Amino acid sequence: MLKIYLAGPDVFEQDAIEQGKRLKAYCAQYGFIGLFPLDNEIDQSGTPYEVAKRIRDANIGLIAECDIVLANLNPFRGLEPDSGTVYEVGYATALGKKVYAYANDHRSMLERIREQQSLTPSATLCQDDKVIEDFGLPLNLMMLDILIATDVEEALQKLQNEFNDV
Numbered sequence: 470m471l472k473i474y475l476a477g478p479d480v481f482e483q484d485a486i487e488q489g490k491r492l493k494a495y496c497a498q499y500g501f502i503g504l505f506p507l508d509n510e511i512d513q514s515g516t517p518y519e520v521a522k523r524i525r526d527a528n529i530g531l532i533a534e535c536d537i538v539l540a541n542l543n544p545f546r547g548l549e550p551d552s553g554t555v556y557e558v559g560y561a562t563a564l565g566k567k568v569y570a571y572a573n574d575h576r577s578m579l580e581r582i583r584e585q586q587s588l589t590p591s592a593t594l595c596q597d598d599k600v601i602e603d604f605g606l607p608l609n610l611m612m613l614d615i616l617i618a619t620d621v622e623e624a625l626q627k628l629q630n631e632f633n634d635v
Contacts, residue, residue: 471632472502474532476558477541478551480506492621499625504531532561539624540570542608542616548585569628571618575607
């Protein structure tokens with residue numbers, strides 16, 4: 470069975486362990502093995518920096534072990550996806566892994582930001598006076614081809630269809 474690394478801010482939910490179990494159960498339902506970042510057992514001794522480095526290294530190890538990365542790119546603490554998840558997507562891409570993502574809002578970035586910041590319908594600058602990327606895409610252009618679904622189950626259904634040998 471193919472292994473899927475489940476990237477995303479789900480690790481910050483108050484019930485993160487249970488969330489990970491649910492995500493892994495969905496993977497199993499569709500014929501995959503789910504790898505959740507909190508599966509790692511991390512030595513909590515030492516400085517916060519040392520613990521953070523161990524967490525990062527362990528997650529990188531899971532990415533190296535997987536066949537596919539499936540990323541939750543829903544907005545996190547703002548308008549954009551979680552920066553750690555974006556790092557994992559880039560890292561997996563650099564390793565040549567298959568990378569896919571889901572987000573619940575597929576409207577263009579321009580539409581989303583105009584609405585979320587209560588901008589005028591013709592605004593091209595965000596509240597910080599930065600140009601709003603306008604390629605008609607829901608996420609930054611670097612995520613051009615990976616957004617395949619609105620939620621994890623829809624994404625796994627599509628992956629099951631693509632990887633019919635599972």
